[in-house]
Amino acid sequence: MSDKPTTHAAERVYRYTKDLIIRGALPGGRLISEGSICDDLGVSRTPVHEAFLRLDTERLLALSSRKGAVVLPMAPQEARDVLEMREAIEGAAAQRVVDEERTAPATLDRLRSNLAVQAGHAAAGDLEAFVEADEEFHRTVVEASGNEIAGHFYALLRDRQQRLRHHLLAIRPDELPVILTDHRDLVGCLERRDADAYRDLLRAHVARNRGAL
Amino acid sequence: MSDKPTTHAAERVYRYTKDLIIRGALPGGRLISEGSICDDLGVSRTPVHEAFLRLDTERLLALSSRKGAVVLPMAPQEARDVLEMREAIEGAAAQRVVDEERTAPATLDRLRSNLAVQAGHAAAGDLEAFVEADEEFHRTVVEASGNEIAGHFYALLRDRQQRLRHHLLAIRPDELPVILTDHRDLVGCLERRDADAYRDLLRAHVARNRGAL
DNA sequence: GCACGCAACCTTGCATGCAAGACGTAGGCT
């Protein structure tokens, strides 16, 4: 293990534990203690404690004083909540992208090149790569709005959505063309500077996702 | 100081420091070290460190390793960003409140009684109490949606909005009636189950706020 | 006067030690 701490221990612990939760290795309801993670990673309790605090604020862990931490189970309506927020935030972002004359062209360029990437992965049937490009597509729109708070929120949502996907495995290969078409149409809305149409289409697009979950 | 730690030290430090930032006692750009807060509150560095980490994830502080923490200044567009997110989240919440048959009546009752409180404070000219009722009004809508993620995000926005208000002091007493009328109309939209009208009105309502900032 | 380097000071990151709260259990008492 010549693993030089190129990054802080607390950060490593945070990512490690979050990954365990998101991937489902630590199922919801499981009680874990700081000590168990210490043993896993060979660090002291301090960085583990910090990581746990962070996961607590992200509502992935529920800390309870002197008793331990329980992995928060996914609420029954979690998928709905997450998608609803995604829709709200991305819709607002699209509005802003449409309103801002200056940044719109660059954003459109980025989206169009992302569409090409998506098309490539769809044709190759590479589901995992497609999902990644899919996420990047939507993230691009949010970040293009320039609203940093939106970007921050969206990142938090992404973690939860990933967790959902690991559990309720979704997206069948035959849905890829539909998704891709949706994305093309979304870009079309931005080109026409029609934020309302973007919102409507996004709602339908997200609803399709929900069906899959 | 018989101040028994009825609440954890880390929590006290968190609130204390966040309050300093929100109230503007610690202006944006100020460099602070953990030690200075330790001296203020008479605790060791550990809980202060934890509080700083939390403020860092909330983007109120920017930690930089072994250099200290700087109070993040408000971005020039911060007001716009915050209000835009408020609008997006509350709009989605209103949609859900309208859609849910069961919970709507109870929500409407709570909103109507809140309106009465607002009217009382407006008549008495108690600006501070009115602002508090105002915040509770909107929070009620968001929480009524039952979307916990929305509630979480909204709480984060509230901190930032409070900070903005402390800096760009807003809301003139003569605006109270207009705000109150807006709130009444918003409730009216929910009664008519018209989420789109709610959104439109909310946009205008928030825009008025923005003018004040 | 100016550039460079070194040293003292300041900061945080993390390990460790100790104390206190929460549970589970065994033992004694009724």
Added chain:
DNA sequence: AGCCTACGTCTTGCATGCAAGGTTGCGTGC
């Protein structure tokens, strides 16, 4: 048998110590 208490163990909360990285300012050489 049933209940209640006391203890042992597990957990975290926080204080403290140490090490390492960063910054500043002074002294030296030019």
